[in-house]
Amino acid sequence: MTAPPRVLTVAGSDSGGGAGIQADLKTMLALGTHGMSVVTAVTAQNSLGVQGFWELPAEAVRAQYRSVVDDIGVQAVKTGMLASAELVETVADLLAGTDAPAVVDPVGVSKHGDSLLAASALDSVRTKLLPVATVATPNLDEVAQLTGVEVTSEDDLRRAAAAVLAYGPQWVLIKGGHLRGDAVDLLTDGSEEHVLRAPRHDNRHTHGTGCTLASAIAAQLAKGQSVPEAVAAAKEYVTEAIAAGFALGDGIGPVDHGWRFRGA
Numbered sequence: 718m719t720a721p722p723r724v725l726t727v728a729g730s731d732s733g734g735g736a737g738i739q740a741d742l743k744t745m746l747a748l749g750t751h752g753m754s755v756v757t758a759v760t761a762q763n764s765l766g767v768q769g770f771w772e773l774p775a776e777a778v779r780a781q782y783r784s785v786v787d788d789i790g791v792q793a794v795k796t797g798m799l800a801s802a803e804l805v806e807t808v809a810d811l812l813a814g815t816d817a818p819a820v821v822d823p824v825g826v827s828k829h830g831d832s833l834l835a836a837s838a839l840d841s842v843r844t845k846l847l848p849v850a851t852v853a854t855p856n857l858d859e860v861a862q863l864t865g866v867e868v869t870s871e872d873d874l875r876r877a878a879a880a881v882l883a884y885g886p887q888w889v890l891i892k893g894g895h896l897r898g899d900a901v902d903l904l905t906d907g908s909e910e911h912v913l914r915a916p917r918h919d920n921r922h923t924h925g926t927g928c929t930l931a932s933a934i935a936a937q938l939a940k941g942q943s944v945p946e947a948v949a950a951a952k953e954y955v956t957e958a959i960a961a962g963f964a965l966g967d968g969i970g971p972v973d974h975g976w977r978f979r980g981a
């Protein structure tokens with residue numbers, strides 16, 4: 718039996734199973750890859766919000782990463798919640814020494830508005846993490862936090878992309894999920910531009926959309942696709958996962974990572 722492509726997520730645990738490490742591993746399985754994880758923080762989280770989180774020591778993050786990369790090897794890496802400046806810098810150093818594409822989701826705030834990144838870490842994201850990204854995938858709040866550019870309509874997406882690219886990622890995917898109308902994202906490397914448009918699903922159960930999209934991109938890159946191909950396939954996957962999102966608990970339920978496995 719040949720081994721499937723190997724993908725690593727470096728992210729926080731979501732006890733509720735909809736976002737973070739849990740979303741990443743489910744997505745990686747659904748897209749036919751072998752998912753592996755480096756846990757950076759543990760959140761107590763559910764459909765109502767984030768009740769608390771505890772960050773792991775940098776040494777524990779480094780040790781998990783080395784265990785995976787030095788023996789098993791990775792064909793793509795995805796990063797999510799990194800919590801602090803120290804972890805952002807630790808992970809940026811590890812990525813710089815790894816010969817695999819890196820999808821950086823610069824997670825700042827959860828869907829409920831709970832902060833998952835210290836304000837003191839923003840500068841490290843700008844100057845250390847973004848420069849080693851193959852693709853950075855900020856949402857509109859993260860774009861505003863990192864660059865000061867406020868996106869209020871589709872017309873602003875290009876300006877936002879240029880501001881993020883100035884920090885050095887090869888590609889940026891600006892996620893317009895928080896706008897009204899179609900769910901429109903803009904992918905660019907500064908010369909090519911791809912607009913990804915999907916119908917907006919009127920479903921409040923959207924917990925984990927960003928994590929799912931970024932890990933789907935990483936899975937597709939591990940399978941050998943180009944960045945534009947990987948992003949297009951990932952957008953299709955997340956759009957269907959959102960359409961199939963379901964209620965759990967009393968708040969915002971998760972997207973359905975397993976939509977492809979459900980019977981008709």
Ligand SMILES: Nc1ncnc2c1ncn2[C@@H]1O[C@H](COP(=O)(O)OP(=O)(O)OP(=O)(O)O)[C@@H](O)[C@H]1O
Nearest residue numbers: 828856892894895900901916917918925926927928
């Ligand atoms: N209601 C929706 N219908 C269809 N697509 C959506 C909807 N909401 C978001 N998307 C798409 O989902 C993807 C993730 O975008 P979003 O802006 O929600 O990420 P995020 O805010 O980082 O998510 P998270 O809540 O996990 O932090 C994008 O491709 C976006 O266009």
Ligand SMILES: Cc1ncc(CO)c(N)n1
Nearest residue numbers: 729730736737798827828
């Ligand atoms: C652990 C974790 N990572 C990322 C997100 C995205 O909002 C979340 N809610 N929780």
